[in-house]
Amino acid sequence: MSYKKYKFARAPHLRHSDKPSTMCADVLVALTPLCIFSAVYYGLRPVLLVLTGLGSAVLCETIGCLIMRRKPTVPDGSAAVTGAIIGLLVSPISPYWVPAAGAAFAILVVKMPMGGSGRNVFNPAAAGLSAVTLCFPGFFFRYPDPGTGLPLPLSNTVNVAVVPSPASQLASGGQTLYSPITLLLGGFPGPIGATAIIILIACALYLLIRRTISPHITLPYLAVCAALACLFPRVTSGAAGSVMVELCSGYLLFCGIFILNDPVTAPRHWLGRIGYGVLAGVLVMLTRYFGRFEEGACFAVLLANAFATTLDRLGWYALNLRSIRRRRQS
């Protein structure tokens, strides 16, 4: 009876096929059309900027793993996603070292010291963007006119005419120059991957279907941003116009789809996620209304990250208060 013929294993003996790498691959797939869209307007330069960010993040993660003597975590794809997001949120005329520096900061300062993949408290992409925005504000928020149809030169620095983006027009107040159709089709100056609004919506749908992102974060976030834009318009074109411009300008929408839905730094419980989306929406609009820069979503995300765990527990405790009280009494 005691002789052992078979191996021991713990239940369950079946697993779902999803892995962290499949989730990251989904995000990378969703980011690709944004990159292609930008290449159509500006040539190969935006693609190179995204690849620079991605390469820098992957390299830094490899170095970090070597320093920490850990098994390389590059294959899970999280570093590639961080680098690609940073690359997609810089200006098409940024020097190549800007996304590289942002990605290096994100991985070497924010992600690896916290314990690496799956253990970081703050979103690395938001932190990397915040760092380069604060350190090199001169390279941010300067966007070329996409309407020229000429590809940008591939040199490190580019001298082309800079035009005001919708976000900067909102910051200065008054009338916006861009029609709703132009805003939807993405023919306005802005970060590499944040102007293609229709593609962004399609990406969001793809990720929602794949269950890589959660509607519990994105929808409350967008609803709060829209509500605040409606209540406190910064343009003279009325509430509807204000909502349209606020949601399409800067990288507000991109942030709601890709950055806020980073599973590591967002709450896990659905009620906590709704709270997190609402908080992030309020913070993003506050940084827009009262911040120094025309777009401060990355700072708002970092602030919201700090409350993620608390919101998570509060959401669950709120739903189970009666059972917990009963437990306390017993």
Place this chain on the structure above:
Amino acid sequence: MSKLTKTGIKIPSLKQPADQRPVVDIPLPSRLFVPLIAGDGGACQLIANENETVQKCAVIATSGTANGFVYSPASGVLEGRQTVFHPLLGNVPCAIIKCAKTKADTRKKVPLASLSSEEIINLAFKKGIIDELDGQPLAKKLSACRKSKNPVLIADGSDSEPYSSSSWAVINQWGGLVYKGLKLAAIAAGTKNYKIGVTLDKNRFAGLLEKYRQAINPSVFIKADGKYPASYDLGNLKHLKKADICRLGVQACLALYEAVAFNRPQIDCVVTVTGDCVSNPRNVRAPFGTPVEHLLNFCGLSDPPEYVIIGDAMTGLAIQSPDIPIVPGITCLIAMKNRVQPPAHPCIGCGRCAAACHAKLLPYEIMRRLDNMQYERLDYLLPEECDGCGVCSYVCPSGLDVADKVLEARDSLGNIFMKWGVGDEL
């Protein structure tokens, strides 16, 4: 709101081809190892002597109480008693019966008297009927059901786990008898609400209704979504939401009918023998005490298995010895060559475990606190409500054994470490 908090998951069905084949009786093995545990859970002493010939269905051991008996699953010679380790029962004394060749089972039908509730429950105790869904004595469940306000009995033939098709096979083959057993159980539980739950596609469901058109009232059958776990799935059916649902195994219902109609104890069970090493997956009826290896050999092995699991893939236990006997509660036996065990990655916080948990717990938070030795207020996360269905581990993309951790927290609730921080504010 219900859509936001949707729980339970769909698991791909791996029941074919076993679910398409009829149930077959397995030839008797050379020896049976019958656990000396009575239907009421009491330990029993042998009343038959060593080397004594015992008949099928004869009492071989008793616990000394009015209802505590162990019956011989086959005719043969009682060789003695041996303590064996069983993963479900722990160290358990077993009677070893050397099986003799017997004629086909002849059953004499006892006229069905109008039995009272207490008489049916006593008979279920006496005949050692165990519900295969949870390993509980059927009589205990029916007694508990009598005390609830609006009980609905469901003979659960949904086979919500991926491999097992034994419940469906029993309904398909002996549906009329299951229905009669369920009616008896309903009398015992003092209710007129009873259903047979199945998970079938449209065509097969229509075929089932057609097959039992005369024997069973069609409204008795209910179709579940096929979500795992079945307790969640059946409990969420619209018209059953406010009822106190008591799920019964279909084999237990069948055994209850046989106990009443033929005065026959529960001495065998239907087991799905399947897996990638089994060349002829099917449902077999095996007497209790049959060694696992005998079942595997009967169905044929295409490859020597690396893993053998008693129970289904979600909650089953991997056994190491081939001599483990079949006991009540085992409905599936899986022989696997390979088993998917993804390399563990740190929790990425996707929240899928919380979204899938039908007990609405926070499995990741319980796991995190246990790993970090943050025992304070761990009991506020209510780990005792976990029923160990394993969904959290199944959906975890990081390949973590989340369910194990939650069960560890549940089982160590009385531990002194868990009292750290009790009385602190939330």
